[in-house]
Amino acid sequence: MSTNKGSLLLVDDEEDILTVLSSFLERSGFKVSTAANGELALKKIEQENPDLVVLDILMPGLDGREVLRRLRQRSSITPVIMLTRVGNATERALALEEGADDYLNKPFDAHELLARINAVLRRVKAGEPSLASAWELVSENICLDRRERALFVNNKQVLLTPKAFDLLEFMMVHPGELLTRERLLESVWGWEYPLVTRTVDARIVELRRVLQDDPSIPVYIETVPGNGYRFIAAVGIKK
């Protein structure tokens, strides 16, 4: 059992979840600390300086959003993954205003959490800034303004349907990651109908048309056959 893939702090008011998750994550090579409420979480972050915090939103007392807010107020850039059941609009609001790096809806499987943790840490370790709370994202010839909900290709604004915009936004905040249709449906549409993935495909077709991205030699969006899609261009924050 190799250790030190990093240190994590898990925060959730359900003891059983903490028990199972910390066991699982320790076996996966992390050093894990836990906290069952917001106040304790803030103390431990200060004392232990974890590489990443997994934070449940719905907790009595100081809830996850408040913890995150205070963290960011202290100018802490510790990456945070929120555990929550949120719809799409709330997720966007949280990302922009409070600076969470990723979300995972309950109920989830520990493997999914592990995949998210690894993805976030990979970006952090590469010295890449957190994209989740950036207002404007750039990649090759495109610029996405998340506040104005506008897309610019070669400096000219192009129109997208609202869902296509949400989809592009999500993909650009998670570059390089394999995004299954199910995950996209859940995160962008707020749905969990694994069989209505046609909806995702239709929006990808729209995005490819607008970005003039040829699926056979893609610059931006790559199809991973049988699995989903990946945003393959590098994404940065507009200065």
Place this chain on the structure above:
Amino acid sequence: MKKYSYLLIPLGIGLLFDIFLHWTGHANLVLSARFDIGHVILVLGALSSLFLFVYWLGRFNNQKKTGLEIEKNRNLAQQEHHRFLKRLNHELKNPLTTMLSGLSLLDDMLKDKPEAGDLLVLLTNNTRRLSVLTDNINQLAEFNERSFEFVPVDLNRLLKEIIAAVLELPDYQERRIEFQIQKAPWLPHSVPGDEDLLTLAFYNLLENALKYSGQGDIIEVRLRESNKSLQVEIADTGCGIPEEDLPYIFKELYRGKTAQGKQGEGLGLAISKQVIDLHQGTIEVQSHTGENSGTVFTVHLPLSL
């Protein structure tokens, strides 16, 4: 009747004046007339009619008020039902998270015990089923609270896409669905709607048709425009729905006799109905079992809201 006692006020006033004027001797002759018995009966009849009209008006208003109350109560009950579902879902997600994650952990711990593998897969699949079920129920409950932006939706294109999608499913790749669309006097117009929700509604209906019919059965999807609405019929020659189940098939989690043994939690039709209700449309079903069995779902969607 207390409410209508004010109707007697004019009569009362008139009576009082009559008595007063006679008593004070000021009952000057205004009009001298002779009424025969026929006229008297006519006047009595007219007065009776007037009273009956007033009575009827009162009852009509009452019925309207009762109708509105019933509608209000029904809406409140439905809202409370959805709130309950959300609370239930909220309570279920933490234990489900523990179970799903715990099973992953067990899987890892028992790597050297391959005989445990099958059991773990079974447990994980069933826990996932619960998870999907709670999510679907949550979706249903959230429909009530979402706000929607309706845009013109071309059902011709949408239905073609859905048919293509549903036939890509591994279980249905050998099946056929016929799509008939009205071409005269004109192609059907678009309807105001939410494209994703309508996709879901029709997808569930089509999947239902495929599930309850077999290789040799026919499935037809018919789109036509009639009288300010679009009509979509999804018909199959499958096993049909028993008569006693028909009134309940749109209820959440209801699974009739023929559904036993088939995958699914009985939410598909409930979701379809909710979506169509949201679009101010209607959905009906006709079905026969036994000889010449089959089912047809008829959906009407208004051309304007």
